Amino acid sequence: AQSVTQLGSHVSVSEGALVLLRCNYSSSVPPYLFWYVQYPNQGLQLLLKYTSAATLVKGINGFEAEFKKSETSFHLTKPSAHMSDAAEYFCAVSSSSGGSYIPTFGRGTSLIVHP
Amino acid sequence: GAGVSQSPRYKVAKRGQDVALRCDPISGHVSLFWYQQALGQGPEFLTYFQNEAQLDKSGLPSDRFFAERPEGSVSTLKIQRTQQEDSAVYLCASSLARSGGGELFFGEGSRLTVL
Numbered sequence: 291a292q293s294v295t296q297l298g299s300h301v302s303v304s305e306g307a308l309v310l311l312r313c314n315y316s317s318s319v320p321p322y323l324f325w326y327v328q329y330p331n332q333g334l335q336l337l338l339k340y341t342s343a344a345t346l347v348k349g350i351n352g353f354e355a356e357f358k359k360s361e362t363s364f365h366l367t368k369p370s371a372h373m374s375d376a377a378e379y380f381c382a383v384s385s386s387s388g389g390s391y392i393p394t395f396g397r398g399t400s401l402i403v404h405p
Numbered sequence: 406g407a408g409v410s411q412s413p414r415y416k417v418a419k420r421g422q423d424v425a426l427r428c429d430p431i432s433g434h435v436s437l438f439w440y441q442q443a444l445g446q447g448p449e450f451l452t453y454f455q456n457e458a459q460l461d462k463s464g465l466p467s468d469r470f471f472a473e474r475p476e477g478s479v480s481t482l483k484i485q486r487t488q489q490e491d492s493a494v495y496l497c498a499s500s501l502a503r504s505g506g507g508e509l510f511f512g513e514g515s516r517l518t519v520l
Contacts, residue, residue: 294447296447299445322506324508324509326509326511331513332513333408333409333496333510333511333512333513333514334448334496334498334509334511335511336508336509339508341506380447380448384506390453390455390460390461391502391506392438392450392453392461393438393450393509394450395440395447395448395449396447397445397446397447398445398446398447
């Protein structure tokens with residue numbers, strides 16, 4: 291069984307401040323981990339993906355995430371928030387179950403960026 | 406277009422009506438997923454196809470939900486005798502990977518409102 295917990299349904303930061311969105315996962319086998327972003331009235335798009343090649347993963351738009359197995363975490367960070375980063379962010383875990391990998395998504399965190 | 410296309414974008418149905426939601430994935434993508442996203446929630450898995458084979462339908466909430474992908478490309482999600490609790494955004498995603506370990510490309514979703 292696999293699951294994802296995103297702490298905080300809303301995160302509010304000032305423009306230029308550090309962004310930290312938290313994600314903890316549960317998986318009985320080594321998983322793939324993802325962060326997706328959803329802008330209003332758009333589909334989800336991939337920010338970054340962990341596949342065991344490196345624990346620190348760099349994604350688009352200056353985002354990165356670090357896989358910490360001991361903490362079962364995959365938190366998303368960005369050093370300096372921009373107004374255009376305001377969106378809904380979803381963490382997802384995908385691990386093998388009966389041979390298929392079915393991504394399970396968290397509830398999402400809404401990032402609010404104010405001037 | 407080059408992306409995943411879903412239609413209709415918006416559907417209003419009276420309780421008890423049948424609805425059909427269409428997904429046109431990216432050409433050549435082997436895997437196709439359907440998710441249900443309720444307001445303020447993350448996407449919840451419904452069903453998964455690899456080519457024309459429906460390999461996992463464990464997320465379908467009742468036998469009123471049915472999905473098919475007869476030729477391994479376009480997929481249709483059908484909901485019979487719609488209920489108010491079926492109101493949600495239905496997301497379709499496709500992937501080059503043979504299961505959910507790769508990047509998912511999402512459509513913009515079909516928003517279903519059941520009155």
